[in-house]
Amino acid sequence: MERLKKLLEDNGLKPTYQRLKVLEYLDRHIDTHPTAEMIYDALSRNMPTISVTTVYNTLNAFLQTGLVSAETITGTEVRYDLVTHPHHHFLCRMCGTIIDVDVTCPVVEAKTKVINGHTIEEVHGYFKGVCEKCNREKTECTKKS
Numbered sequence: 775m776e777r778l779k780k781l782l783e784d785n786g787l788k789p790t791y792q793r794l795k796v797l798e799y800l801d802r803h804i805d806t807h808p809t810a811e812m813i814y815d816a817l818s819r820n821m822p823t824i825s826v827t828t829v830y831n832t833l834n835a836f837l838q839t840g841l842v843s844a845e846t847i848t849g850t851e852v853r854y855d856l857v858t859h860p861h862h863h864f865l866c867r868m869c870g871t872i873i874d875v876d877v878t879c880p881v882v883e884a885k886t887k888v889i890n891g892h893t894i895e896e897v898h899g900y901f902k903g904v905c906e907k908c909n910r911e912k913t914e915c916t917k918k919s
């Protein structure tokens with residue numbers, strides 16, 4: 775909790791109880807890339823006073839400071855990700871899992887980060903297909919039959 779408190783302070787945010795709880799959830803579920811509703815559902819069990827609006831406002835404050843990033847890979851919802859290091863995302867069309875992937879991208883690696891005069895501040899790579907786990911299950915099924 776102290777580490778998360780410091781993280782909020784370092785980003786110029788007052789470490790309120792609700793902000794800490796939202797941040798803690800993101801930190802613990804770093805692999806799931808939760809939606810605001812998922813965070814609200816989980817937190818409201820122990821915090822009956824929290825509202826969906828509070829969760830959204832908190833996430834927006836985090837977004838503005840760059841503490842979290844918003845991923846729209848599924849096209850239907852916003853998934854939140856605690857920003858640790860720049861990475862890209864892979865969406866499995868079979869099980870819907872969003873997986874972090876490290877891909878060397880020439881634009882990210884380039885020192886200038888300018889394309890046709892446009893300054894690039896962020897790069898989001900979205901990859902879609904069938905994840906490793908689903909691929910394995912598929913091959914096992916074919917083997918059995």
Ligand SMILES: [Zn+2]
Nearest residue numbers: 866869905908
């Ligand atoms: Zn899958």
Ligand SMILES: [Zn+2]
Nearest residue numbers: 855861863874
């Ligand atoms: Zn991620």
